[in-house]
Amino acid sequence: MFKGFYNLTSSMVTHQRNLNVVGNNMVNISTAGFKESRYIASTFDDVMYTRVGNKEKEYTDIGRQSYIRANSEIHVTFDQGIPEPTNIPLDFAIIGDGFFAIQQEGGDTVYTRSGSFSLDEEGYLCFPGVGRVLDSEGETILLSTDKLDVDDQGNIYAENGGLLGQLGVYGFEDLEQLEHDDQGFFTGEGAEAIDRPTVLWKYVERSNVDMIRQMTEMLTSQRAFQSAASVSKMYDELMGHSASDIGRM
Numbered sequence: 001m002f003k004g005f006y007n008l009t010s011s012m013v014t015h016q017r018n019l020n021v022v023g024n025n026m027v028n029i030s031t032a033g034f035k036e037s038r039y040i041a042s043t044f045d046d047v048m049y050t051r052v053g054n055k056e057k058e059y060t061d062i063g064r065q066s067y068i069r070a071n072s073e074i075h076v077t078f079d080q081g082i083p084e085p086t087n088i089p090l091d092f093a094i095i096g097d098g099f100f101a102i103q104q105e106g107g108d109t110v111y112t113r114s115g116s117f118s119l120d121e122e123g124y125l126c127f128p129g130v131g132r133v134l135d136s137e138g139e140t141i142l143l144s145t146d147k148l149d150v151d152d153q154g155n156i157y158a159e160n161g162g163l164l165g166q167l168g169v170y171g172f173e174d175l176e177q178l179e180h181d182d183q184g185f186f187t188g189e190g191a192e193a194i195d196r197p198t199v200l201w202k203y204v205e206r207s208n209v210d211m212i213r214q215m216t217e218m219l220t221s222q223r224a225f226q227s228a229a230s231v232s233k234m235y236d237e238l239m240g241h242s243a244s245d246i247g248r249m
Contacts, residue, residue, distance in 0.1 A: 008228050009232070012229060012232070015222075015224050015228070017041075018221045020039075021039040022039075024037065026211070026214050026218070028207060028209065030207065031114065032116045032206065034081075034113075035077060035208055036076070036077045036207070038074070038075045078175055079208045080208070081207055081208040084203060086202055088116075088202060089147070089148055090116075090117045090119070091202055092117065092150070092154070092200065094115065094169055094205065098169035098171050099111035099112060099170050099171070099191075100115055100133060100134075100167065100170075101134040101168050103133075104130060108187075109134070109187075111178075111186040111187070111188070113205055114127070115199075115205070117133055123142055123144035124141060125140075135168045136168040136193040138193075139165075141164070141167070145158070153196060153197060154168075167197075169194045169199065171194050172188055172192075
């Protein structure tokens with residue numbers, strides 16, 4: 001009789017985790033380059049077997065039950081966000097595949113679609129609070145000024161026409177292997193510089209989060225969570241009566 005608690009608890013946990021993902025999407029709807037995440041849950045099966053023969057140890061599936069749903073993965077949607085003009089000389093947007101590479105202070109590299117950059121105290125192109133931007137050769141980019149001219153392949157020129165560097169745009173063979181955090185930064189192995197990337201200057205890529213869909217999913221999960229909690233309370237009262245009233249009979 002207590003098996004119903006598995007289903008109810010599973011429902012509440014699943015919808016709570018989905019709400020966490022939806023909430024993070026909504027918080028980052030204005031974050032440049034942010035990619036929408038989706039929570040995916042799968043059924044956890046409890047399979048019963050019978051063993052035929054003692055020596056051979058052959059097992060036969062005689063039935064299965066499913067009480068709970070388990071966390072399967074959080075899938076990131078890499079659809080292109082809308083390029084938004086900013087007229088800021090250190091803003092860049094990637095069109096098509098690829099990521100900007102940011103070298104953190106410890107030497108680790110993270111990847112992002114957000115091209116809202118700045119200059120650090122030494123004049124290097126950087127992502128504020130994260131690290132310095134890398135070029136196509138994996139080196140940091142020294143600019144010392146924001147008076148620039150940039151072509152559609154990310155080549156950065158000074159006012160006098162001298163080449164200062166090229167923005168590195170890196171691709172991955174398998175995007176599914178990338179790990180991500182709540183701010184939209186990715187980590188992974190096997191990054192390779194894209195030969196002829198398309199980069200828009202004085203633009204940033206808007207988040208690809210669909211606000212209407214996120215609101216709909218949030219309301220659906222909230223109501224499902226509340227329903228499961230209400231039924232769980234009723235189920236608990238029923239079990240209480242079963243243990244006390246029927247026991248006396």
